[in-house]
Amino acid sequence: MKVLVIGRGGREHAIVSSLKKSSKVSEIYCAPGNGGMEKDAICLPIIETDFKGLVEVVTKYGIDLTIVGPENPLLAGIVDYFKEHNLAIIGPNQAAARIEGSKSYAKELMKKYRIPTGDYQVFESKEEAINYVMGKGTPIVIKADGLAAGKGVTVAYDLDQAIRAIDEIMGEKVFGEAGNKIVIEEYLAGEELTVMAFVDGTTVLPMEPAQDYKAIFDGNKGPNTGGMGSYSPVSQLKQDLLNEIYHSILKPITVGMAKEGHPFKGILYAGLMITEKGPKVIEFNARMGDPETQVVLPRLKTDLLEVFLAIVNNQLENIKLEWDDKAAVCVIMSSKGYPGEYSTGMPIIMENIQRSDTQIFFAGVKKVGEQLVTSGGRVLGVTALAPSIKAAREKAYQGVNQIQFTGAYYRQDIADKR
Incomplete structure (x- = not known):
């Protein structure tokens, strides 16, 4: 079978890598993919929300199944579009994807079907949200209602931090329309x-x-x-x-x-x-x-x-899922300044990592000639498997130490004490 993976990040590279293990997969395409994925998939220069272009290549190359990696095309209705063209695709339709696209909608569903979650209130007024927080106190959680690439959540431990988060979301509109509504939630410890x-x-x-x-x-x-x-x-x-x-x-x-x-x-x-x-x-x-x-x-x-x-x-x-007993640890290498402003175009120098059970999943990279350079905030992830979390952690950081680019940053406590 021929498959297409939609997306350009480390998640999509991991999906591609897993599909490569299947004896039933003959060809893997990725749209748009990235320069580091080219050894594992045929990358097509089509962005994730170009539904017409994606359907055209699926038809042109005789692709049997499409897998959607990121959230934006799902919220934009890619599954509905593909089904209108009688094409097989993995992902929820636009209506079901709203469970991610609107935090207030997800909360309403959880309340209706008695699914355990923190108490919450939804606001469309910045002033009302601030008054609520001042009455409720901290710690408290402030969330933009819509998509914000994983960055629209603030756990506020004091009132100044809470008010600043509300103002950034609803006043400064740092997340655009995703901040038209705000969800303020009970802080959950654990x-x-x-x-x-x-x-x-x-x-x-x-x-x-x-x-x-x-x-x-x-x-x-x-x-x-x-x-x-x-x-x-x-x-x-x-x-x-x-x-x-x-x-x-x-x-x-x-x-x-x-x-x-x-x-x-x-x-x-x-x-x-x-x-x-x-x-x-x-x-x-x-x-x-x-x-x-x-x-x-x-x-x-x-x-x-x-x-x-x-x-x-x-x-x-x-289907019965079977799992490897080995532990896995992934360490993300990012550009200096992420999640704020950062520079791109830094050459990535990699020693030949030949350790068994160590993989590099590329994300914010592109190819300039034959050279991989940085092109995003999260550049790549090094994943290692080993009999224990401790051993996998050591192996992952050994892999990280064999990769260099100007401004490379990574946390040093991933899977620590596990």
């Missing part, structure tokens, strides 16, 4: 982690859990990013807790969305906080996480193409 699941509208198959590191600096300090590293498995998440997550969160939201007339088909991402009162939802996403995908898929032993085909054909109940 252990944060991610559980992704394959969903075909009815059947839910949870993947192995992962934990990511959103803050830019060591010790989980500084502003949120798209993710600075991750690891899997999560030792503190025992099977009974995973069962609870399935029965109280993943299955009910799937049933609820079907009742709403918008069944979810694709990959459902649940960002969770394990509190003293059990697991609670921080957020839902309508696609795989980045960088969680970079540690979960390398551990998947089941043929990923078979899973995707089962989603298309509503046959996930026939």
